[in-house]
Amino acid sequence: MHTWVDGHRASVLNVQNRGLAYGDGLFETIAVRGGRPSLLDGHLARLAHGCERLLLEVDSALLRDEVERYATELGEGVVKLILTRGDSQRGYAFSPASPARRILQSGPLPAYPAGNAEQGIRLFSCQTRLSEQPRLAGLKHLNRLEQVLARAEWHDVEHAEGLMRDMHGRVIEGVYSNLFLVCSGQLSTADLSRCGVAGVMRAALIEQADRLHIPVHIGDLSHDDLAKADEVFVCNSVYGIWPVRGCGELNWSPGPLTRTLQAVARALLDT
Amino acid sequence: MHTWVDGHRASVLNVQNRGLAYGDGLFETIAVRGGRPSLLDGHLARLAHGCERLLLEVDSALLRDEVERYATELGEGVVKLILTRGDSQRGYAFSPASPARRILQSGPLPAYPAGNAEQGIRLFSCQTRLSEQPRLAGLKHLNRLEQVLARAEWHDVEHAEGLMRDMHGRVIEGVYSNLFLVCSGQLSTADLSRCGVAGVMRAALIEQADRLHIPVHIGDLSHDDLAKADEVFVCNSVYGIWPVRGCGELNWSPGPLTRTLQAVARALLDT
Numbered sequence: 001m002h003t004w005v006d007g008h009r010a011s012v013l014n015v016q017n018r019g020l021a022y023g024d025g026l027f028e029t030i031a032v033r034g035g036r037p038s039l040l041d042g043h044l045a046r047l048a049h050g051c052e053r054l055l056l057e058v059d060s061a062l063l064r065d066e067v068e069r070y071a072t073e074l075g076e077g078v079v080k081l082i083l084t085r086g087d088s089q090r091g092y093a094f095s096p097a098s099p100a101r102r103i104l105q106s107g108p109l110p111a112y113p114a115g116n117a118e119q120g121i122r123l124f125s126c127q128t129r130l131s132e133q134p135r136l137a138g139l140k141h142l143n144r145l146e147q148v149l150a151r152a153e154w155h156d157v158e159h160a161e162g163l164m165r166d167m168h169g170r171v172i173e174g175v176y177s178n179l180f181l182v183c184s185g186q187l188s189t190a191d192l193s194r195c196g197v198a199g200v201m202r203a204a205l206i207e208q209a210d211r212l213h214i215p216v217h218i219g220d221l222s223h224d225d226l227a228k229a230d231e232v233f234v235c236n237s238v239y240g241i242w243p244v245r246g247c248g249e250l251n252w253s254p255g256p257l258t259r260t261l262q263a264v265a266r267a268l269l270d271t
Numbered sequence: 272m273h274t275w276v277d278g279h280r281a282s283v284l285n286v287q288n289r290g291l292a293y294g295d296g297l298f299e300t301i302a303v304r305g306g307r308p309s310l311l312d313g314h315l316a317r318l319a320h321g322c323e324r325l326l327l328e329v330d331s332a333l334l335r336d337e338v339e340r341y342a343t344e345l346g347e348g349v350v351k352l353i354l355t356r357g358d359s360q361r362g363y364a365f366s367p368a369s370p371a372r373r374i375l376q377s378g379p380l381p382a383y384p385a386g387n388a389e390q391g392i393r394l395f396s397c398q399t400r401l402s403e404q405p406r407l408a409g410l411k412h413l414n415r416l417e418q419v420l421a422r423a424e425w426h427d428v429e430h431a432e433g434l435m436r437d438m439h440g441r442v443i444e445g446v447y448s449n450l451f452l453v454c455s456g457q458l459s460t461a462d463l464s465r466c467g468v469a470g471v472m473r474a475a476l477i478e479q480a481d482r483l484h485i486p487v488h489i490g491d492l493s494h495d496d497l498a499k500a501d502e503v504f505v506c507n508s509v510y511g512i513w514p515v516r517g518c519g520e521l522n523w524s525p526g527p528l529t530r531t532l533q534a535v536a537r538a539l540l541d542t
Contacts, residue, residue, distance in 0.1 A: 003286050012283035013291065015274050015374055020284065020353065022415035023294030054416070055423060078361075082291070085419075090349075090378050092415070092422035092446060103286055107361050132438060133402035135420055143414035144293035144363070145325070148356075149406055151363035152326060167403060175363060 001074050004104040007066055017101065019084030022092065023142035025100070026050040028200075030067070030079045031109065031238045031269055037071040037079060038269045039237050040064070042200035047083065050139045051100070056085060058100045070104045078238055080105045082142070112239055116160050117262065120243030120254045121234070123174065124159035126150040130166045130173075130195040138198035150175050161234055163247050166195050171221040174234045177242075178202035181221065182231035182257045188217040201237040201265060208264050214257065231255035233262075240265035272345050275375040278337055288372065290355030293363065294413035296371070297321040299471075301338070301350045302380065302509045302540055308342040308350060309540045310508050311335070313471035318354065321410045322371070327356055329371045341375045349509055351376045353413070383510055387431050388533065391514030391525045392505070394445065395430035397421040401437045401444075401466040409469035421446050432505055434518050437466050442492040445505045448513075449473035452492065453502035453528045459488045472508040472536060479535050485528065502526035504533075511536035 002009045018024035028047055031038040044064055051058050063081075071079060082103040085094055128150040136143070150162050161174040172190045173179050178199040181188040187209055192198045209216045226232070232244035232252050241262040243254030273280045289295035299318055302309040315335055322329050334352075342350060353374040356365055399421040407414070421433050432445040443461045444450050449470040452459040458480055463469045480487045497503070503515035503523045512533040514525030 005286065011286060013286050013288075015276065015282060015284050015353075015376060017284075017291065018419075020288065020290045020355070021298075021413070022419050023413055024416060024419050027292075054420070082286075084291070090381065092418045094419070094423065105286060110361065128406055129404075131402035131404035131407075133400075133417065135399055136402075136416055141416055142292070142294055143416045145295060145407055145412055145414045146404065147363045148289075148293050148295050148365070149325070152365065 001077070001106045004066070004070060006102050013103070014087050016087040017084055018086060018088045018094070019082065019101070019142055021088050023144070025082060025084035025142045026054065026056070027083070027140055027142060028081045029238060030071075030081065032071045032074050032077050032079055033270065035072045035075050037067055039200050039204060040067065042204055043081075043237070046140065046198065046200055050141065051083070053135070053139060054141070055096060056083060056100045057096070057098065058083060058102070063102060066102060066104065070106070074106050077106045077108050078110070080107070084142070110238065112160070116239070116242045120245040121160035122158055122245055123161050123163040123234070123247035124154040125248045126153050126162040126164050126175070128153065128164065130164050132166060132194040134194055137195050138192045140197050147175050160242065169223065171223065171226050172196045177234035177236045180205070180233050180235065181225060181229035182255060183225070183229050185257065186215045186217055187257070188219070188221060188225065190221050191219050199236055201235045201240070201268070204268050205235060205261060205265065208268070209261070226250065231258045233258045235265060237269070240269055272348070272377045275337070275341060277373050284374070285358050287358040288355055289357060289359045289365070290353065290372070290413055292359050294415070296353060296355035296413045297325065297327070298354070298411055298413060299352045300509060301352065303342045303345050303348050303350055304541065306343045306346050308338055310471050310475060311338065313475055314352075314508070317411065317469065317471055321412065322354070324406070324410060325412070326367060327354060327371045328367070328369065329354060329373070334373060337373060337375065341377070345377050348377050348379050349381070351378070355413070381509065383431070387510070387513045391516040392431035393429055393516055394505070394518035395425040395433040396519045397424050397433040397435050397446070399424065399435070401435050403437060403465040405465055408466050409463045411468050418446050431513065440494065442494065442497050443467045448505035448507045451476070451504050451506065452496060452500035453526060454496070454500050456528065457486045457488055458528070459490070459492060459496065461492050462490050470507055472506045472511070472539070475539050476506060476532060476536065479539070480532070497521065502529045504529045506536060508540070511540055
């Protein structure tokens with residue numbers, strides 16, 4: 001389906017755009033099935049939070065309407081929504097009054113091997129570390145060179161995702177997923193106040209775990225925590241949950257809590 | 272003057288460009304006078320180094336020729352050269368074979384107040400810290416949200432630049448300049464192996480200082496080093512050198528070494 005820029009069909013953008021110049025913007029990747037964008041409230045809430053922190057102006061009602069209309073036309077696929085601060089004057093300074101530019105792109109739902117969700121995946125252990133920047137941590141902003149470098153570390157199809165740590169060796173997330181550990185019936189996921197992307201599926205699973213009375217610990221995860229975990233899984237808002245079978249010399253089996261939450265994630269994506 | 276994309280007049284770029292999606296690219300800001308790009312060798316050398324580290328493919332002879340032709344047509348102004356990894360497939364992975372897209376934009380030489388170079392400037396002390404990422408440190412890449420946030424911290428015209436520190440409080444650089452201290456006849460500038468942009472003017476000044484037998488120390492700079500400095504100046508490849516008069520409660524006067532190097536910088540920009 002054709003791209004929209006500010007609600008109009010367009011496939012190009014002014015080269016002065018600050019998204020290009022500085023990565024000055026945010027994005028969301030939204031699964032669409034039956035013309036409905038999955039987890040739309042979560043995506044728009046994260047975007048609103050990001051806009052607040054980056055001082056980006058956006059009309060949220062207009063944005064919601066635009067995403068819904070785009071998804072209806074698309075029917076099935078993945079929508080990538082990019083917000084940028086618009087075109088640049090010279091230099092980093094910006095006028096706070098200018099509204100963000102809205103870009104909607106689409107592609108087909110990715111055809112991941114069925115085994116990813118069934119038998120689980122292996123994580124490549126990335127050397128590229130996540131830098132710590134509290135002012136940007138959690139946001140899905142357009143400064144993604146660390147992910148580009150991390151993803152360039154492996155080329156085999158054995159590894160469906162990569163594991164990223166921070167500069168202190170703490171276990172944080174996947175290159176395009178969040179990570180959960182299960183230990184004695186408790187879920188753990190990394191604190192993302194210094195680095196990482198606070199995924200919409202991660203937030204939804206934390207909420208659902210609470211409803212299911214599954215304790216969730218959000219904090220620092222060490223290599224030891226990972227090694228001792230009973231179950232490990234990754235998640236995002238396109239594929240839901242994939243069990244993790246291994247990472248380097250570590251191995252796990254998909255366990256009962258992963259399977260329960262996998263069904264929960266599937267239901268969240270389908271409604 | 273009109274923008275060129277890959278050597279052709281164009282003012283727009285495909286919205287799939289990885290420069291927009293991930294800030295996946297590099298840039299240079301080059302002063303042009305009398306149709307000649309200043310410090311071109313330095314700009315192209317930094318770009319080549321950046322391409323190597325980001326695994327970006329570029330034909331350097333073609334790039335040099337293009338910048339020179341563009342500068343000739345421009346006559347006088349500032350050229351902004353952006354290299355991006357081209358258009359995106361889905362996701363962070365990229366094909367190493369695809370050549371970088373070349374974007375050339377221009378604007379007038381900025382009309383800074385004459386006082387900036389004469390009496391010197393005041394630095395705003397930015398709260399936004401630079402995160403530490405050795406794999407990206409030194410490069411002038413397109414992930415510049417930290418600079419956008421830092422530059423948004425002040426709006427008055429009293430401050431012509433902002434001072435940026437790293438997460439450990441070490442003094443690193445300006446938002447769009449590098450910083451030098453003078454202490455007992457010795458120059459000091461921050462080590463940029465963890466964060467910061469290794470400016471082309473900074474490199475040229477280090478080289479020139481060596482020829483003039485002025486000792487240069489490259490290492491960690493503390494707040495104390497800044498407070499005790501005899502002279503402080505900032506530099507970049509558009510304005511050359513500005514003495515720094517003050518930052519917060521600290522004050523300095525433009526000194527003899529600053530004035531000597533200011534003349535050196537002017538000569539570098541004019542030839």
